[in-house]
Amino acid sequence: MVKLAGKEVGQTGYGLMGLTWRANPPSQEQSFRAMRAALANGANAWNGGEIYGSPERNSLHLLNEYFTKYPGDADGIVLSIKGGFVPGQMFPDGSEKNVRRSIDECLKVLDGKKFLDLFECARLDPKTPVEITIGTIAEYVKAGKIGGISLSEVNAQTIRRASKAHKISAVEVEFSLWATDILENGIAQACAELDIPIIAYSPLGKGFLTGQIKSFDDIPETSFIRLLPRFQRDVFDENLKLVKEVEQLAAKKGSTPAQIALAWVRAYSGRDGLPIIIPIPGATTEERINENMTEVTLSKDDVAAIDEILKKTTIIGGRYHDAGMALCEL
Template identity: 80%
Template sequence: MVKLVGKDVGEIGYGLMGLTWRAEPPSQEQSFKAMRAALSHGANAWNGGELYGSPERNSLHLLNEYFTKYPEDAEKIVLSIKGCIVPGQMRPDGSEKGVRRSIDECLRVLDGKKFLDLFECARIDPNTPIETTIGAIAEYVKAGKIGGISLSEVGANTIRKASKVHKISAVEVEFSLWSTDILENGVAQACAELDIPIVAYSPLGRGFLTGQIKSYNDIPEDSMLRHYPRFQPDVFDENLKLVREVEQVASQKGCTPAQIALAWIRAHSGRDGLPVIIPIPGATTEERVSENMAQVTLSQKELAAIDDILQKTTITGMRYPEAAMKLAEL
């Protein structure tokens, strides 16, 4: 077990985004089954967002319903929620007023059915100093209304600035076989120096590393992935080369590509000067949750083979569309 805000969590967590933020979200029944499956496998670090859906229906509303039905699970879960976005828009608001609005709304919707263990701004507000934002969130920690502060999509300098204002309990960044930036841009190093766990979102490359998406046409027409640079028709086949290589490793290992991708992240957690790293794969069915939670361990030989694959493979395209990349410090 590893720890978040001083609480024990599993080596793999669970991302809630897909349960509410898609054109056709799964039913409540299906969502509850997936959530219960995650918890039964020890994935008790749950990650959601006020922005994962609409102001009227997002992660917080689903969580309220879940803990209404399963109140006994509330103490078992370590919950992190992203906010500080202008309601109904993808525009950051890290001002003192924006922080208060966001946290107050999250607490209102949770309605006391689950303590908010971690709160983070989904993106850094370029119009507000990070010190101001962290100071405003810290007031809620001091008041006992939330457990701790996390950061999302931030660079090493922001991590260090924020840490001078208040203890940072986690840093959430994208990290996967096709997004290894944090190993070179100083983020992992800063977190290691400050003893801050990394929460790795999109550890399966938004589903790409599962091997289920074989062509651009496999992406549903209402999926946001159709707008992401790395999924575009002109680069799709080039980026698919990495998946094919991972599939070969998985075949030799007798597991799935997704399990290889998650095992690779776990192999980096707390080793070779790196901080604890907790991947949070999202899944909408209990079957996929169970697949993700399987404990596959890679040998040094297998890790070396994967490193060789990464060195000879070039990923083409940005992680997000250009407008969204402007709000990411990585």
């Protein structure tokens, strides 16, 4: 077990995907089954967002409903919530006024049914110094209204600046077999130096590394990943080569590609001076969560073999389109 915001969590968390980036979110019943399965499997680091959905209906509303039905689960879960955007828009506003609005709204919707362990602005506001944003959140920590502060998609310099303003409990960044940037751009190094755990979102490459998406046409028409550069028709087959390599190793191990991808992320946790890394795969069904939480052990030779595959593999296209990448400090 490792600690996050002062509480013990499993090596794998759960991206609260019940209402995230989906035109047709699953039913409450299905979401609750998935959430219960996550907790039963030891995935007690839950990650959601005010930005996942609309101001009227987002992750926090689902959480309120869940903890109304299962109040006994609240204390065992470490909850991290992303906010700090302009209400109803996908653009950051890290000003004191908006950060207060965002945290207050999150606390209002949770309605005391679950303590907010970590709050993070989903992206850094380029117009507001990070010290102001962090200082504002810190007031809520000091008042005992939230447990700690996380950062999301920020670079090493910002991590260090923010840490001088207040203790940072976690840094959330994308990390997977096809998003290894943090190993070279100083982010992992900075987190290790400052003893900050990394929360690895999209450890399954937004579903690509599961092996379930064989062609562009397999992506649901309502899915936002249809818009992402790495999923486009002209690069799809080239990027799929990595998945095929993972599938071959999975077959040898008697596991699934998703399990291999998650095992590789976990293998990097604390390795060679790296920080603790907690992957948070998103899932909407009990079956998928049970699959993700079935741990596969990779030997040193397995990890080395995968690393060699990565060295000779070129992923084509950015993680997001240009506008999206402009909000990622990498």
